[in-house]
Amino acid sequence: MRKIDVLMAGVGGQGVILASDSLAEVAMRAGFDVKKSDAIGMAQRGGSVVSHIRIGAKVFAPLIKKGEADFLVGFERLEAARCASYINPNGLAIISDQELPPLSVAGDAASYPDQEKVARVVSLYTKRLAFVPGLRIAQALGNARVAGVVLLGFLSAFLPVEVALWQEDIARRVDAKFREINLKAFAQGREEAMVFRSTETEAKAVVREEVPKRLRNITRNGGRR
Amino acid sequence: MRRLLSGNEAIALGAYHAGVSVATAYPGTPSTEILENLARLPGPYVEWSANEKVAMEVGLGASYGGVRALVSMKHVGLNVAADPFFAASVTGVRGGLVVVSCDDPGMHSSQGEQDNRHFARFAKIPMLEPSDSQEAYDLMSIAFQLSEEFDTPVMVRSTTRISHCKGVVEIGEAASWQPKRPRFIRDLDKFVMVPSNARKRRPLMEERVATLARWADNFPKNEVIIQNTRLGVIASGAAYQYAREVFKKASFLKLVATYPLPKQLIADFSRQVETLVVVEELDPFMEEQIRAMGLEVKGKEFVPPIGELTIDTLEDSAHRVGLLKNVRRALSRKETQVELPVRPPVLCAGCPHIATSFVLRRLGFYRHLNPLEANEGGKLPSGLRQGGIIATSDIGCYTLAVYPPLLALDTCACMGASIGQALGLEKAGVANKIVAVIGDSTFVHSGITGLVDMVYNQSAGTVVILDNDTTGMTGHQGHPGTGISPRGEKLTKVDLEYLCRGLGVRDVNVVNAFDIAQIEHTLRRCVESEETSVIIARGPCPLKERPTSRPFSIDADRCDGCATCLRLGCPALLREGDKATIDKGRCVGDACGICLQVCPREAIVRAEKEIA
Numbered sequence: 150m151r152k153i154d155v156l157m158a159g160v161g162g163q164g165v166i167l168a169s170d171s172l173a174e175v176a177m178r179a180g181f182d183v184k185k186s187d188a189i190g191m192a193q194r195g196g197s198v199v200s201h202i203r204i205g206a207k208v209f210a211p212l213i214k215k216g217e218a219d220f221l222v223g224f225e226r227l228e229a230a231r232c233a234s235y236i237n238p239n240g241l242a243i244i245s246d247q248e249l250p251p252l253s254v255a256g257d258a259a260s261y262p263d264q265e266k267v268a269r270v271v272s273l274y275t276k277r278l279a280f281v282p283g284l285r286i287a288q289a290l291g292n293a294r295v296a297g298v299v300l301l302g303f304l305s306a307f308l309p310v311e312v313a314l315w316q317e318d319i320a321r322r323v324d325a326k327f328r329e330i331n332l333k334a335f336a337q338g339r340e341e342a343m344v345f346r347s348t349e350t351e352a353k354a355v356v357r358e359e360v361p362k363r364l365r366n367i368t369r370n371g372g373r374r
Numbered sequence: 375m376r377r378l379l380s381g382n383e384a385i386a387l388g389a390y391h392a393g394v395s396v397a398t399a400y401p402g403t404p405s406t407e408i409l410e411n412l413a414r415l416p417g418p419y420v421e422w423s424a425n426e427k428v429a430m431e432v433g434l435g436a437s438y439g440g441v442r443a444l445v446s447m448k449h450v451g452l453n454v455a456a457d458p459f460f461a462a463s464v465t466g467v468r469g470g471l472v473v474v475s476c477d478d479p480g481m482h483s484s485q486g487e488q489d490n491r492h493f494a495r496f497a498k499i500p501m502l503e504p505s506d507s508q509e510a511y512d513l514m515s516i517a518f519q520l521s522e523e524f525d526t527p528v529m530v531r532s533t534t535r536i537s538h539c540k541g542v543v544e545i546g547e548a549a550s551w552q553p554k555r556p557r558f559i560r561d562l563d564k565f566v567m568v569p570s571n572a573r574k575r576r577p578l579m580e581e582r583v584a585t586l587a588r589w590a591d592n593f594p595k596n597e598v599i600i601q602n603t604r605l606g607v608i609a610s611g612a613a614y615q616y617a618r619e620v621f622k623k624a625s626f627l628k629l630v631a632t633y634p635l636p637k638q639l640i641a642d643f644s645r646q647v648e649t650l651v652v653v654e655e656l657d658p659f660m661e662e663q664i665r666a667m668g669l670e671v672k673g674k675e676f677v678p679p680i681g682e683l684t685i686d687t688l689e690d691s692a693h694r695v696g697l698l699k700n701v702r703r704a705l706s707r708k709e710t711q712v713e714l715p716v717r718p719p720v721l722c723a724g725c726p727h728i729a730t731s732f733v734l735r736r737l738g739f740y741r742h743l744n745p746l747e748a749n750e751g752g753k754l755p756s757g758l759r760q761g762g763i764i765a766t767s768d769i770g771c772y773t774l775a776v777y778p779p780l781l782a783l784d785t786c787a788c789m790g791a792s793i794g795q796a797l798g799l800e801k802a803g804v805a806n807k808i809v810a811v812i813g814d815s816t817f818v819h820s821g822i823t824g825l826v827d828m829v830y831n832q833s834a835g836t837v838v839i840l841d842n843d844t845t846g847m848t849g850h851q852g853h854p855g856t857g858i859s860p861r862g863e864k865l866t867k868v869d870l871e872y873l874c875r876g877l878g879v880r881d882v883n884v885v886n887a888f889d890i891a892q893i894e895h896t897l898r899r900c901v902e903s904e905e906t907s908v909i910i911a912r913g914p915c916p917l918k919e920r921p922t923s924r925p926f927s928i929d930a931d932r933c934d935g936c937a938t939c940l941r942l943g944c945p946a947l948l949r950e951g952d953k954a955t956i957d958k959g960r961c962v963g964d965a966c967g968i969c970l971q972v973c974p975r976e977a978i979v980r981a982e983k984e985i986a
Contacts, residue, residue: 160717170540177378177542184506185378186539188482196719209618211506211539214685230714250948251717252779259715270712293959 152205153308154213158232159224160249161196164297168222169200171301171322175314176204186211197228216274220307222300224283225249230267236274243303244271245283245296279303279345286337292327295334302338306346312339379543381536384507385446385474386411388514391549394418395441395469395556398429400819401848402448403483404537405476409446410851413860417551420860422851425789425819426451430458430473437462437471437527438565440557442518446474449490450788454820456493459527463497464575465565466525469554470518473499476532479655480682483847485769485788487680489656494529494633498579500586501529501633503611507541509595509630516595524582524589531632533655535612535682583634590636598643599626605697606647608640608660608671613683617653620688620698635663644669651676651697655683672697718777723946724921724962726887726913727840731775731782732942732972733894734809734838737901738763738782763901764799764806768792768821770813771846780943783811790820796835797828807901810837814870815845815853822877828906829878836900836907839870840887842915850918874908881905887913890971921965924981925958932977939969939978 155172159165166187173185181204188199201213213235221236223229223244236242250261262270264280271278281303287296298319305315316332323331379387386408389397397420399409413420419436423429426447433445447455452475462471475493478484494501502517504510510532517528563571590596605624609617610632618626627643629636644650652661652673661673676691677683692698721728767773767783768791775782785795796810812821817839828835845851852858857867874882881903885892893911900907914921925946935952946960947969956969958981970978 173540174378177376182542183378184539184541186535197717208541209615210685211535211541211612211615212684214619214689227714227717230712251715252720252943252945254715254949259713262714266712270714 152203152208153220154218155202155204155220155222155304156213156218156232156235157200157202157222157224158228159198159297160228161198163198163224163247163249164294165198165200165224167322168224168297168301169202171315171318172202172304172308175310175318176202176308178314178318179310182206182208184208184211197231199228199232220304221271222304224297224300226264226267227251227262230262230270233271233274236271238275239277240275241277241279241307242271242275243279243281243300245281245300247284247296277349279342281338281341283338286341287334290330290333290337292330295327295331298331298334299338299341302335302340303342303345304338305335306339306342375545375547377543377545378540379507379511380407380538380540381504381507381510381532382407382476382538383411383540384504384511384543385514385530385532385537386415387543387545388511389442389444389472389518390415390418390551391545392470392515392518393442393552393554394444394472394518395553396433396436396443397421397446398423398432398443399446400424400426400429400451401845401851402451402476403848404478404532404534405446405448405451405474406848406851407537408444408474408476409860410849412444415551417553422845422853422860424854426455427458430455430462433471433473434458434462434465434467434527437467437469438465438558439469440559441469441554442472443469444472444474446476448484449475449477449488450484450486451475452490452493453488454789459493459499460497461567462527463499463579464567464572466575466578467521467527468559470521471527472514472517472521472530473527474530474532476534476537477656478534480534482534482682485786487656489659490529490531491632491659492657494531495659498583499527499529499633500524500583500590500631501531502630503531503632504536504630505611505614505628506536507539507543510536511543511545513595513630520589524586525578526582526586529633531611533612533682539612586631587634587637590631590634591638593631593636595630596636596639597626597628597630598639599628600646601625603647604649606643606650607653608643608650608664609653610660611655613653613655613677616683616685616688619685620692629660632660635660637667640664641667641669644671649697653677653683653688656680719774720777720945721771721774721780721943722916723944723957723960724916724966725771725944726842726911726915727772727775728780728942728944728966729888729890729968729971730811730838730840730893730911731772731780732968733890733897734763734765734775734811735780735782735941737894737897738765738806738809762807764796764804764808766792766795766799766808766810768810768812768816769847770816770840771842772811772813772840775943778943779941789816790824793821793824793828793837796837797824797831797833800833800835801831808835809897809901810835812837812839813846814839814841814843814855815851817870818854818868822873825874825879825906825908826877833906834904836897836909838897839874839908839910841870841910841912842887842918843912844915844918846915846917850915870910874910879906879908881907882910883908884910884912887911888966888968890968916962916965919965921962923963923965925956925961925963926967926969926978927956927958927981928954929977929979932975934975934977936974938972938974942969942972944969
């Protein structure tokens with residue numbers, strides 16, 4: 150079996166660890182070997198959080214190699230851009246619409262990247278990019294905190310794991326009173342993915358031709374444009 | 375039963391199923407979760423010890439009492455515990471004694487990087503290194519057996535990437551907790567290390583190492599994997615996992631017992647391969663010993679001795695020395711040149727350490743100002759001279775105040791060092807006023823003895839204990855100053871005010887950590903006084919207490935964009951155009967309110983009815 154490498158990136162407090170725990174658990178239940186490693190900063194809250202999840206018949210290294218991730222799940226735009234170099238040329242970047250400017254931005258030392266800039270960074274590594282309205286969906290459901298579960302639902306549509314396993318795991322992981330809203334968020338994320346997949350299939354022929362050519366250009370210019 | 379466990383969870387569960395009776399620790403990343411997970415299981419006695427030295431002593435005592443004991447700590451914790459650790463090697467044990475050291479290659483959350491494998495060799499204590507969660511689980515019962523069989527403490531060395539990585543672990547259905555019966559048998563020759571007795575134990579230690587080396591030669595977890603014999607790789611721990619992916623076709627000797635080294639096994643392996651390399655994180659620990667055996671071996675010529683190993687670095691360097699050919703160049707080489715804002719670690723919104731740090735910055739640190747501006751007139755508003763206060767700091771959340779915008783601290787060496795350093799600076803005769811900053815947990819860990827020294831030696835310094843009633847940085851563990859056990863029970867609370875007074879400090883003050891005026895007033899008085907003083911700035915950690923109060927907002931008409939509030943470094947305060955704004959999702963409102971106190975325009979207001 151081919152391996153599946155998933156990198157999740159966000160900010161402390163966003164639920165990155167919860168989502169990656171869930172993914173690792175369902176992958177194990179689906180019969181795969183799994184390794185999951187969290188890289189958390191010093192701060193309890195507000196720091197960068199990156200979770201490496203590796204799934205396969207037998208997994209050795211606990212960390213994903215740069216340029217190897219099949220999926221990058223960005224819970225926040227800036228952190229997604231920061232991890233873009235992990236994606237492989239056929240990998241899919243799934244990025245939430247959430248913005249959490251760090252203090253360096255508040256202190257006027259830097260500016261927060263807009264969606265276009267993030268798309269530009271990601272496109273250096275892959276053409277497959279989906280901006281997901283995770284926060285908007287979560288807010289519409291009535292709780293901004295389930296934005297991460299929307300992303301998980303989106304991701305789930307691309308993985309060889311039965312949807313029932315996901316639903317069981319999410320139900321087990323969250324408080325009874327938040328169960329319904331989490332399952333709804335998951336379902337809506339999955340639905341978004343279905344829409345994305347259908348539009349992507351149409352564009353695929355173009356992408357296949359373009360990616361290798363683009364990468365050759367990047368190699369020549371050392372990544373500078 | 376298959377379960378997904380982190381290395382630390384696996385160590386805890388493995389120790390449990392090995393019948394551990396006493397487990398002690400001081401919290402420290404990446405080791406903390408070992409004791410936390412044991413505390414969730416019924417049966418064993420678990421404690422957050424005041425520091426690692428005490429933890430080791432309690433563990434050793436339990437072992438003398440015939441039961442199995444586990445002592446866990448981060449790498450630098452073993453420095454603190456070194457004294458009883460070495461002593462344990464001399465006396466040996468009764469019940470198994472396992473010491474888990476969790477090293478932090480790459481310094482994800484540590485003040486230094488050290489390879490604690492040297493400690494095992496230094497103390498002549500056998501060491502086992504798991505390379506994943508399954509091994510971490512399996513090794514615990516082996517470690518306890520080994521300890522009892524060879525009359526020695528056993529060190530298990532983990533690293534961040536083992537401790538914090540989750541992997542699949544197979545656990546026997548019948549696994550349960552079966553402790554040993556406590557029993558102390560008096561044995562003065564063994565337990566009382568007066569020189570005449572210690573001299574008799576010394577040769578036994580050397581014999582033990584020699585016997586253990588022979589044991590390691592036949593230890594089945596030291597695994598030989600023969601594939602292509604052109605390249606043979608010797609590796610342990612997380613490094614083994616990286617090496618397996620980089621050298622896909624090579625032969626491997628995976629070592630789990632890495633001190634003493636299984637020399638016969640290594641020699642046999644070396645004969646089966648053309649080129650021998652050692653892949654290990656940090657120091658050439660195995661490499662140098664293998665070379666001393668007379669074997670030709672490559673290692674640190676291409677494996678970096680600094681930082682955590684990654685597949686990328688290993689692959690790149692293997693490529694460089696010609697061990698790998700035609701590798702697809704890592705994409706990291708094409709790293710984007712697009713500039714992205716950094717996200718430095720920050721104190722949380724509502725953190726009780728922000729106000730004190732802000733005041734310290736305001737009173738000291740004039741050297742950060744434009745020098746022309748500072749020299750003008752000579753006098754500064756506080757009445758203190760330029761460079762007025764030096765703030766020595768310690769290890770904890772509050773250390774984050776060293777980053778911009780607070781820039782409030784001058785030193786940070788190790789747990790408990792701020793107080794001793796302050797005394798040292800004072801006795802050195804520097805002209806500045808000196809304030810030592812320390813957290814409540816850290817004060818109990820190793821600040822108390824420093825304060826005793828200050829009192830005894832008539833220091834004029836000030837110690838600020840930032841008391842958030844928990845061990846914040848590692849995730850809210852209890853300590854003697856909180857009176858909360860790792861199982862969440864209420865124990866006896868050590869009262870910090872009385873403790874300080876009992877040590878002989880006459881000037882002990884307790885201030886509200888969210889009251890800037892009170893903190894500043896008290897601090898000014900204390901640094902001017904000629905006697906040792908203590909200020910306890912008390913306020914709860916917002917992540918532990920989860921205050922619910924109305925968040926503030928900013929009246930944009932009044933805000934003139936002076937950015938004073940942004941200097942607090944509160945993550946709820948953001949810049950929006952020329953003005954400041956408040957992230958209502960993060961602001962804890964009245965539970966904090968320090969921004970209200972610093973805004974010169976009174977532009978920060980209580981929100982009408984917006985409850986997050």
